[in-house]
Amino acid sequence: MAGGGKGSQIGYVHRSAAMRDGYFDLIAGAFDLDPGRGRAFGVELGLDPDRCYPDYAAMFATEAARPDGIRCVTIATPNNTHYPITKAALQAGIHVICEKPLTFTTAEALDLQAIAAERGLVVGVAYGYSGHQMIEEAARLVADGTLGEIRIVNLQFAHGFHSAAVELDSPAARWRVDPASAGPSYVLGDLATHPLYIAQVICPDLKIRRLLCSRQSFVASRAPLEDNATVLMEYDSGAVGTCWTSAVNAGAMHSQKVRIVGSRGSIEWWDEHPNQLRLEIQGEPARLLDRGMPYLHPQSLADDRIGAGHPEGLFEAWANLHYRFALAIEAHEDGDPARVADLRYPGIAAGVEGVRWVETCVRSADAGGIWVDYV
Ligand code: INS
Missing domain, CATH: 3.30.360.10 (Dihydrodipicolinate Reductase; domain 2)
Known part of the structure:
Protein backbone atom coordinates (compact mmCIF):
# COMPACT_ATOMS: atom_id res chain seq x y z
CA MET A 1 0.00 0.00 0.00
CA ALA A 2 1.18 3.51 -0.85
CA GLY A 3 -0.47 6.17 1.33
CA GLY A 4 -3.60 5.40 3.29
CA GLY A 5 -1.83 5.90 6.62
CA LYS A 6 -2.82 7.70 9.80
CA GLY A 7 -5.49 10.32 9.13
CA SER A 8 -6.31 8.98 5.66
CA GLN A 9 -10.02 9.15 4.81
CA ILE A 10 -10.04 6.07 2.63
CA GLY A 11 -7.08 3.81 3.55
CA TYR A 12 -9.15 1.71 5.94
CA VAL A 13 -11.79 0.99 3.29
CA HIS A 14 -9.11 -0.05 0.79
CA ARG A 15 -7.51 -2.46 3.28
CA SER A 16 -10.76 -3.93 4.52
CA ALA A 17 -12.19 -4.48 1.04
CA ALA A 18 -8.98 -5.91 -0.39
CA MET A 19 -8.63 -8.48 2.37
CA ARG A 20 -12.31 -9.37 2.74
CA ASP A 21 -12.22 -12.43 0.46
CA GLY A 22 -8.66 -13.56 1.05
CA TYR A 23 -7.37 -12.65 -2.40
CA PHE A 24 -5.03 -9.97 -1.10
CA ASP A 25 -2.74 -9.74 1.92
CA LEU A 26 -1.17 -6.57 3.22
CA ILE A 27 2.56 -7.32 3.40
CA ALA A 28 4.33 -4.02 2.69
CA GLY A 29 3.63 -0.32 2.77
CA ALA A 30 4.88 3.21 2.35
CA PHE A 31 2.02 4.68 4.33
CA ASP A 32 3.12 8.20 5.06
CA LEU A 33 5.27 11.13 3.93
CA ASP A 34 6.71 10.99 7.45
CA PRO A 35 8.74 7.74 7.40
CA GLY A 36 8.68 7.26 11.19
CA ARG A 37 4.94 7.70 11.39
CA GLY A 38 4.45 5.44 8.37
CA ARG A 39 6.55 2.71 9.90
CA ALA A 40 4.75 2.94 13.24
CA PHE A 41 1.44 2.71 11.40
CA GLY A 42 2.54 -0.40 9.47
CA VAL A 43 3.86 -2.10 12.60
CA GLU A 44 0.55 -1.37 14.31
CA LEU A 45 -1.16 -3.19 11.41
CA GLY A 46 1.09 -6.18 12.06
CA LEU A 47 3.52 -5.71 9.18
CA ASP A 48 7.14 -6.81 9.22
CA PRO A 49 9.01 -3.57 10.12
CA ASP A 50 11.50 -4.29 7.32
CA ARG A 51 8.65 -4.00 4.83
CA CYS A 52 7.45 -0.60 6.08
CA TYR A 53 9.23 1.69 3.66
CA PRO A 54 10.10 5.40 3.83
CA ASP A 55 8.72 5.98 0.32
CA TYR A 56 7.19 4.21 -2.68
CA ALA A 57 10.42 4.16 -4.69
CA ALA A 58 12.22 2.22 -1.96
CA MET A 59 9.22 -0.11 -1.64
CA PHE A 60 9.05 -0.94 -5.35
CA ALA A 61 12.83 -1.41 -5.70
CA THR A 62 13.17 -3.67 -2.67
CA GLU A 63 9.96 -5.63 -3.21
CA ALA A 64 10.66 -6.21 -6.91
CA ALA A 65 13.94 -7.90 -5.91
CA ARG A 66 12.31 -10.25 -3.39
CA PRO A 67 11.02 -13.64 -4.53
CA ASP A 68 7.97 -13.06 -2.33
CA GLY A 69 7.67 -9.37 -3.27
CA ILE A 70 4.38 -7.54 -3.70
CA ARG A 71 2.43 -8.21 -6.90
CA CYS A 72 -0.04 -5.36 -6.56
CA VAL A 73 -0.05 -1.96 -4.88
CA THR A 74 -2.99 0.10 -3.65
CA ILE A 75 -2.40 3.81 -4.13
CA ALA A 76 -4.39 5.92 -1.67
CA THR A 77 -2.51 9.19 -1.81
CA PRO A 78 -3.46 12.75 -2.89
CA ASN A 79 -4.15 13.13 -6.61
CA ASN A 80 -0.83 14.73 -7.64
CA THR A 81 1.07 11.54 -6.81
CA HIS A 82 -1.18 9.04 -8.63
CA TYR A 83 0.63 9.40 -11.94
CA PRO A 84 4.25 9.06 -10.73
CA ILE A 85 3.45 6.25 -8.28
CA THR A 86 1.35 4.27 -10.77
CA LYS A 87 4.02 4.70 -13.43
CA ALA A 88 6.79 3.56 -11.10
CA ALA A 89 4.75 0.53 -10.02
CA LEU A 90 4.02 -0.52 -13.59
CA GLN A 91 7.65 -0.09 -14.53
CA ALA A 92 8.55 -2.39 -11.62
CA GLY A 93 6.07 -4.98 -12.96
CA ILE A 94 3.52 -4.40 -10.19
CA HIS A 95 -0.28 -4.28 -10.72
CA VAL A 96 -2.05 -1.19 -9.39
CA ILE A 97 -5.31 -0.32 -7.66
CA CYS A 98 -5.42 3.48 -7.64
CA GLU A 99 -7.64 6.18 -6.22
CA LYS A 100 -9.50 8.47 -8.58
CA PRO A 101 -8.97 10.71 -10.47
CA LEU A 102 -6.20 8.60 -11.96
CA THR A 103 -4.06 11.56 -13.14
CA PHE A 104 -4.22 15.32 -13.74
CA THR A 105 -4.23 15.08 -17.56
CA THR A 106 -5.56 12.73 -20.23
CA ALA A 107 -2.07 12.54 -21.73
CA GLU A 108 -0.73 11.14 -18.45
CA ALA A 109 -3.59 8.65 -18.17
CA LEU A 110 -3.01 7.45 -21.74
CA ASP A 111 0.68 7.06 -20.94
CA LEU A 112 -0.21 4.74 -18.03
CA GLN A 113 -2.63 2.83 -20.26
CA ALA A 114 0.14 2.25 -22.81
CA ILE A 115 2.62 1.03 -20.17
CA ALA A 116 0.05 -1.27 -18.55
CA ALA A 117 -0.84 -2.77 -21.94
CA GLU A 118 2.79 -3.28 -22.88
CA ARG A 119 3.61 -4.94 -19.55
CA GLY A 120 0.39 -6.95 -19.32
CA LEU A 121 -0.56 -5.37 -15.99
CA VAL A 122 -3.89 -4.43 -14.43
CA VAL A 123 -4.73 -0.92 -13.24
CA GLY A 124 -7.93 -0.89 -11.19
CA VAL A 125 -9.50 2.43 -10.28
CA ALA A 126 -11.36 2.96 -7.00
CA TYR A 127 -14.82 3.77 -8.29
CA GLY A 128 -16.04 1.82 -5.27
CA TYR A 129 -19.77 2.52 -5.49
CA SER A 130 -19.95 0.72 -8.83
CA GLY A 131 -19.49 -2.55 -6.95
CA ILE A 306 -25.52 -12.39 2.98
CA GLY A 307 -28.92 -12.90 1.40
CA ALA A 308 -31.78 -10.48 1.01
CA GLY A 309 -32.90 -8.30 3.89
CA HIS A 310 -29.48 -7.84 5.45
CA PRO A 311 -28.07 -4.49 4.48
CA GLU A 312 -24.84 -4.60 2.51
CA GLY A 313 -22.79 -1.45 2.22
CA LEU A 314 -19.68 0.28 1.01
CA PHE A 315 -17.31 -2.44 2.24
CA GLU A 316 -19.15 -5.12 0.29
CA ALA A 317 -19.30 -2.96 -2.84
CA TRP A 318 -15.55 -2.38 -2.64
CA ALA A 319 -14.92 -6.05 -1.86
CA ASN A 320 -16.86 -7.06 -4.98
CA LEU A 321 -14.53 -4.90 -7.05
CA HIS A 322 -11.43 -6.28 -5.34
CA TYR A 323 -12.57 -9.80 -6.11
CA ARG A 324 -12.82 -8.82 -9.78
CA PHE A 325 -9.45 -7.04 -9.66
CA ALA A 326 -7.97 -10.29 -8.32
CA LEU A 327 -9.50 -12.35 -11.13
CA ALA A 328 -8.18 -9.84 -13.67
CA ILE A 329 -4.69 -9.92 -12.14
CA GLU A 330 -4.64 -13.73 -12.21
CA ALA A 331 -5.77 -13.80 -15.83
CA HIS A 332 -3.11 -11.28 -16.83
CA GLU A 333 -0.40 -13.22 -14.97
CA ASP A 334 -1.52 -16.38 -16.75
CA GLY A 335 -1.06 -14.50 -20.03
CA ASP A 336 -4.77 -14.92 -20.76
CA PRO A 337 -6.42 -11.49 -20.30
CA ALA A 338 -9.15 -12.50 -22.77
CA ARG A 339 -10.49 -14.78 -20.03
CA VAL A 340 -11.81 -11.75 -18.18
CA ALA A 341 -12.95 -9.74 -21.18
CA ASP A 342 -16.54 -9.75 -19.87
CA LEU A 343 -15.61 -9.00 -16.26
CA ARG A 344 -17.11 -5.66 -15.21
CA TYR A 345 -14.63 -3.64 -13.18
CA PRO A 346 -13.24 -0.09 -13.32
CA GLY A 347 -9.96 -0.60 -15.13
CA ILE A 348 -7.55 1.71 -16.88
CA ALA A 349 -10.06 2.68 -19.60
C1 INS B 1 -16.07 12.06 -0.66
C2 INS B 1 -16.62 10.66 -0.74
C3 INS B 1 -16.10 9.90 -1.95
C4 INS B 1 -14.62 10.00 -2.14
C5 INS B 1 -14.17 11.43 -2.14
C6 INS B 1 -14.58 12.14 -0.87
O1 INS B 1 -16.43 12.65 0.55
O2 INS B 1 -16.39 9.98 0.43
O3 INS B 1 -16.44 8.56 -1.87
O4 INS B 1 -14.24 9.39 -3.33
O5 INS B 1 -12.78 11.50 -2.34
O6 INS B 1 -14.17 13.49 -0.92
Missing part, protein backbone atom coordinates in the same frame (compact mmCIF):
# COMPACT_ATOMS: atom_id res chain seq x y z
CA HIS A 132 -22.97 -2.36 -5.42
CA GLN A 133 -25.21 -5.19 -6.55
CA MET A 134 -28.05 -2.89 -7.63
CA ILE A 135 -25.77 -1.13 -10.13
CA GLU A 136 -25.43 -4.48 -11.87
CA GLU A 137 -29.22 -4.84 -11.83
CA ALA A 138 -29.60 -1.36 -13.31
CA ALA A 139 -27.22 -2.31 -16.13
CA ARG A 140 -29.26 -5.48 -16.82
CA LEU A 141 -32.54 -3.54 -16.92
CA VAL A 142 -31.12 -1.16 -19.50
CA ALA A 143 -29.53 -3.98 -21.52
CA ASP A 144 -32.74 -6.04 -21.68
CA GLY A 145 -34.76 -3.05 -22.86
CA THR A 146 -37.01 -2.73 -19.80
CA LEU A 147 -36.64 1.06 -19.90
CA GLY A 148 -36.95 1.36 -23.68
CA GLU A 149 -34.66 3.75 -25.49
CA ILE A 150 -32.49 5.80 -23.11
CA ARG A 151 -33.26 9.50 -23.29
CA ILE A 152 -32.00 11.22 -20.16
CA VAL A 153 -29.12 10.59 -17.72
CA ASN A 154 -29.42 12.58 -14.52
CA LEU A 155 -26.36 12.40 -12.23
CA GLN A 156 -25.68 13.95 -8.87
CA PHE A 157 -23.03 13.76 -6.15
CA ALA A 158 -23.62 16.81 -3.99
CA HIS A 159 -22.72 16.64 -0.31
CA GLY A 160 -22.72 19.48 2.18
CA PHE A 161 -19.67 18.61 4.28
CA HIS A 162 -17.52 21.44 2.91
CA SER A 163 -20.12 24.22 3.02
CA ALA A 164 -17.66 26.20 5.14
CA ALA A 165 -13.85 26.36 4.92
CA VAL A 166 -13.34 23.12 6.89
CA GLU A 167 -9.97 22.69 5.15
CA LEU A 168 -8.52 25.15 7.68
CA ASP A 169 -8.75 22.38 10.30
CA SER A 170 -8.88 19.20 8.23
CA PRO A 171 -5.79 17.90 6.38
CA ALA A 172 -8.00 15.41 4.46
CA ALA A 173 -10.05 18.33 3.10
CA ARG A 174 -7.08 20.68 2.64
CA TRP A 175 -5.30 18.83 -0.14
CA ARG A 176 -8.57 18.41 -2.01
CA VAL A 177 -8.95 22.17 -2.50
CA ASP A 178 -5.30 22.90 -3.34
CA PRO A 179 -4.56 22.78 -7.09
CA ALA A 180 -0.99 21.61 -6.39
CA SER A 181 -2.23 18.36 -4.86
CA ALA A 182 -5.79 18.04 -6.22
CA GLY A 183 -5.15 19.02 -9.84
CA PRO A 184 -7.35 21.10 -12.13
CA SER A 185 -10.61 20.43 -10.26
CA TYR A 186 -12.08 19.64 -6.86
CA VAL A 187 -15.64 18.26 -6.93
CA LEU A 188 -15.63 17.34 -10.63
CA GLY A 189 -12.75 14.92 -10.11
CA ASP A 190 -13.30 13.98 -6.48
CA LEU A 191 -17.06 13.39 -6.58
CA ALA A 192 -18.65 13.58 -10.03
CA THR A 193 -16.44 10.89 -11.55
CA HIS A 194 -18.22 8.36 -9.29
CA PRO A 195 -21.74 8.71 -10.79
CA LEU A 196 -20.15 9.30 -14.19
CA TYR A 197 -18.56 5.85 -14.07
CA ILE A 198 -21.77 4.31 -12.71
CA ALA A 199 -23.66 5.77 -15.68
CA GLN A 200 -21.06 4.25 -18.01
CA VAL A 201 -21.63 0.86 -16.40
CA ILE A 202 -25.42 1.15 -16.67
CA CYS A 203 -25.46 2.64 -20.18
CA PRO A 204 -22.26 1.41 -21.88
CA ASP A 205 -23.54 2.38 -25.33
CA LEU A 206 -23.93 6.08 -24.56
CA LYS A 207 -21.01 8.11 -25.86
CA ILE A 208 -20.70 11.79 -24.93
CA ARG A 209 -20.61 14.02 -28.02
CA ARG A 210 -20.18 17.41 -26.34
CA LEU A 211 -20.61 19.01 -22.93
CA LEU A 212 -20.97 22.35 -21.19
CA CYS A 213 -19.80 23.02 -17.63
CA SER A 214 -20.25 25.90 -15.22
CA ARG A 215 -18.24 25.84 -11.98
CA GLN A 216 -18.09 28.02 -8.89
CA SER A 217 -16.01 28.41 -5.73
CA PHE A 218 -18.57 29.40 -3.11
CA VAL A 219 -15.84 29.33 -0.49
CA ALA A 220 -13.76 31.94 -2.31
CA SER A 221 -10.37 30.79 -1.00
CA ARG A 222 -10.81 27.56 -3.01
CA ALA A 223 -10.63 29.35 -6.36
CA PRO A 224 -9.70 28.35 -8.99
CA LEU A 225 -10.94 24.98 -7.74
CA GLU A 226 -14.70 24.59 -7.76
CA ASP A 227 -16.81 23.43 -4.84
CA ASN A 228 -19.92 23.32 -7.05
CA ALA A 229 -20.45 22.54 -10.72
CA THR A 230 -23.20 21.78 -13.21
CA VAL A 231 -22.55 19.87 -16.42
CA LEU A 232 -24.82 19.41 -19.44
CA MET A 233 -24.04 16.53 -21.76
CA GLU A 234 -25.24 15.47 -25.18
CA TYR A 235 -24.67 11.91 -26.34
CA ASP A 236 -24.20 10.56 -29.88
CA SER A 237 -27.53 8.74 -29.68
CA GLY A 238 -29.50 11.96 -29.10
CA ALA A 239 -29.82 11.27 -25.36
CA VAL A 240 -28.95 14.09 -22.98
CA GLY A 241 -27.44 14.21 -19.50
CA THR A 242 -26.87 16.48 -16.54
CA CYS A 243 -24.52 16.21 -13.61
CA TRP A 244 -24.66 18.35 -10.49
CA THR A 245 -21.74 17.98 -8.15
CA SER A 246 -21.10 19.93 -5.00
CA ALA A 247 -19.41 19.99 -1.62
CA VAL A 248 -21.54 22.93 -0.47
CA ASN A 249 -25.00 21.36 -0.71
CA ALA A 250 -25.57 22.47 2.89
CA GLY A 251 -27.47 19.98 4.98
CA ALA A 252 -27.12 17.13 2.50
CA MET A 253 -25.33 13.88 3.23
CA HIS A 254 -23.78 12.22 0.15
CA SER A 255 -26.75 12.79 -2.19
CA GLN A 256 -25.16 10.65 -4.86
CA LYS A 257 -27.99 9.74 -7.22
CA VAL A 258 -28.21 8.26 -10.67
CA ARG A 259 -31.49 8.46 -12.59
CA ILE A 260 -31.79 6.95 -16.04
CA VAL A 261 -34.89 7.81 -18.05
CA GLY A 262 -35.95 5.73 -21.03
CA SER A 263 -38.92 5.89 -23.39
CA ARG A 264 -40.90 3.34 -21.25
CA GLY A 265 -39.65 3.93 -17.75
CA SER A 266 -36.88 5.04 -15.40
CA ILE A 267 -34.56 3.71 -12.74
CA GLU A 268 -33.09 5.59 -9.83
CA TRP A 269 -30.32 4.61 -7.42
CA TRP A 270 -29.19 6.55 -4.36
CA ASP A 271 -25.95 5.68 -2.56
CA GLU A 272 -27.43 6.36 0.88
CA HIS A 273 -29.81 3.42 0.29
CA PRO A 274 -27.62 1.28 -1.93
CA ASN A 275 -29.55 -1.96 -1.47
CA GLN A 276 -32.57 -0.59 -3.32
CA LEU A 277 -33.20 0.37 -6.91
CA ARG A 278 -36.35 2.24 -7.86
CA LEU A 279 -37.99 1.05 -11.07
CA GLU A 280 -40.77 3.18 -12.51
CA ILE A 281 -42.61 2.06 -15.63
CA GLN A 282 -44.90 4.69 -17.10
CA GLY A 283 -48.52 3.93 -16.19
CA GLU A 284 -47.63 1.34 -13.51
CA PRO A 285 -47.04 1.69 -9.78
CA ALA A 286 -43.42 2.38 -8.92
CA ARG A 287 -41.41 -0.61 -7.60
CA LEU A 288 -38.56 -0.71 -5.14
CA LEU A 289 -36.29 -3.62 -6.05
CA ASP A 290 -34.23 -5.08 -3.20
CA ARG A 291 -30.77 -6.59 -3.21
CA GLY A 292 -30.56 -10.36 -2.93
CA MET A 293 -34.10 -11.10 -4.13
CA PRO A 294 -34.74 -13.92 -6.63
CA TYR A 295 -36.54 -11.59 -9.04
CA LEU A 296 -33.22 -9.93 -9.89
CA HIS A 297 -31.12 -10.95 -12.89
CA PRO A 298 -28.84 -13.93 -12.09
CA GLN A 299 -25.78 -11.78 -12.74
CA SER A 300 -26.92 -9.28 -10.11
CA LEU A 301 -27.17 -12.13 -7.60
CA ALA A 302 -23.72 -13.50 -8.43
CA ASP A 303 -22.05 -11.20 -5.90
CA ASP A 304 -24.60 -11.82 -3.17
CA ARG A 305 -22.93 -12.25 0.22
CA ALA A 350 -12.46 3.94 -16.91
CA GLY A 351 -9.58 5.84 -15.32
CA VAL A 352 -8.70 7.51 -18.63
CA GLU A 353 -12.36 8.37 -19.26
CA GLY A 354 -12.79 10.04 -15.86
CA VAL A 355 -9.74 12.23 -16.43
CA ARG A 356 -10.83 13.11 -19.98
CA TRP A 357 -14.26 14.13 -18.69
CA VAL A 358 -12.86 16.35 -15.93
CA GLU A 359 -10.40 17.94 -18.34
CA THR A 360 -13.19 18.69 -20.82
CA CYS A 361 -15.45 20.12 -18.08
CA VAL A 362 -12.68 22.43 -16.89
CA ARG A 363 -11.97 23.54 -20.46
CA SER A 364 -15.64 24.38 -20.97
CA ALA A 365 -16.05 26.16 -17.63
CA ASP A 366 -12.87 28.19 -17.93
CA ALA A 367 -13.86 29.35 -21.41
CA GLY A 368 -17.01 30.86 -19.88
CA GLY A 369 -19.29 27.82 -19.85
CA ILE A 370 -19.39 26.95 -23.54
CA TRP A 371 -20.22 23.74 -25.41
CA VAL A 372 -17.05 21.83 -26.20
CA ASP A 373 -16.67 18.69 -28.26
CA TYR A 374 -15.79 15.60 -26.28
CA VAL A 375 -12.74 14.14 -27.97
